Amino acid sequence: MPHLTDHPTNGEFASPLLAWWEANGRRDLPWQNPRTPYRVWVSEVMLQQTQVATVVPYFVRFVQRFPDIEALAAAELDPVLHLWSGLGYYARARNLHRTARIVVREHAGGFPATAEEIEALPGIGRSTAAAIVAQAYDRRAPILDGNVKRVLARQHRVAGHITSAVTLAKLWKLADALTPQDRAADYTQAVMDLGATVCRRRPVCTVCPVRTTCQAYASGAVDRYPERATSRPKRLERRRFFVLTTPDGACFVEQRAPEGIWGGLWSPPERPADLSVETFLAHSGFDPGAVREIRAGTDLRHGFSHFDLVAEPIHVRLRTTPPEVRAPPESQESRGRWIVPGQHELGLSAVAAKLLDSITPERGPS
Numbered sequence: 001m002p003h004l005t006d007h008p009t010n011g012e013f014a015s016p017l018l019a020w021w022e023a024n025g026r027r028d029l030p031w032q033n034p035r036t037p038y039r040v041w042v043s044e045v046m047l048q049q050t051q052v053a054t055v056v057p058y059f060v061r062f063v064q065r066f067p068d069i070e071a072l073a074a075a076e077l078d079p080v081l082h083l084w085s086g087l088g089y090y091a092r093a094r095n096l097h098r099t100a101r102i103v104v105r106e107h108a109g110g111f112p113a114t115a116e117e118i119e120a121l122p123g124i125g126r127s128t129a130a131a132i133v134a135q136a137y138d139r140r141a142p143i144l145d146g147n148v149k150r151v152l153a154r155q156h157r158v159a160g161h162i163t164s165a166v167t168l169a170k171l172w173k174l175a176d177a178l179t180p181q182d183r184a185a186d187y188t189q190a191v192m193d194l195g196a197t198v199c200r201r202r203p204v205c206t207v208c209p210v211r212t213t214c215q216a217y218a219s220g221a222v223d224r225y226p227e228r229a230t231s232r233p234k235r236l237e238r239r240r241f242f243v244l245t246t247p248d249g250a251c252f253v254e255q256r257a258p259e260g261i262w263g264g265l266w267s268p269p270e271r272p273a274d275l276s277v278e279t280f281l282a283h284s285g286f287d288p289g290a291v292r293e294i295r296a297g298t299d300l301r302h303g304f305s306h307f308d309l310v311a312e313p314i315h316v317r318l319r320t321t322p323p324e325v326r327a328p329p330e331s332q333e334s335r336g337r338w339i340v341p342g343q344h345e346l347g348l349s350a351v352a353a354k355l356l357d358s359i360t361p362e363r364g365p366s
């Protein structure tokens, strides 16, 4: 029979967890070798809302290009967003860049070492700050990311919706009680690994090293924890993307405003779904006489957390390369530039990257 207590000591939880992690945990992740505060910070920000397997190649490319915080602070935002393209949640990249400049300016390039100082930086919450302290400095700091919330809610049958303040307060208390005094970095990695690989949404309890203390497992109620809100159907939003291309393979892109989901990223002009090509050209300063072909592309669908976007591409091929290739048109609606896909250092939204991939090269100007 499983041994249950209302409040297992951190040894009852941490010891079998650490033993399991030594045999099964992830110890060769690129940010673990070498494990510097800079690399841990970059990885923790990338890992917010993104799985390890997706993060690894992005992390490797990022630290190759920006090996330390000074290099990141000295960079423009465009190449930072370029290396983030496809990873999503782009505010993370903008905050990373802002933070690098703050650390270089206010901390002489030395990454802060206390959770309070780290949490004061842009885009870093309580759990991320603690994870950085534990992993970069090997100091005790309880974490409560999405994986740990799931593990602890099941271990202790914590009722209540996972985002409610009362539930979160209970979970933070448990996280603190279960975190051992020693081996802060290993324990932090171990509990995150358990949530990511064993205590997943559909858990594999048969191989779980802490099932003897798991109250949800003992009572056959694993699928009741953590409690989730019933998801509402997402609204659908339709937008038109004008993909202007020149005979020599350039595509026109505009930069989005710095805030918002795709803030600072570049994309073929996005407009309301009912805007005609003629109106778009007139408002954007392009000569309608230079258009050789207009063709509707295949709709693309992209899911966000609150809505689904249907992107309707309108491909507009120009006869000649307009002079704006060298001097972008300036008008009320259109401030952009021409780029050749694969030969630029701009950040592209996921839809923009797909649209640029879909451009078929022309054989030559007609």
Ligand code: SF4
Pocket: 151, 154, 155, 198, 199, 200, 203, 204, 205, 208, 209, 210, 211, 214, 216, 217, 222
């Ligand atoms: S026994 Fe199952 S539900 Fe409980 S912590 Fe382990 S994997 Fe999660």
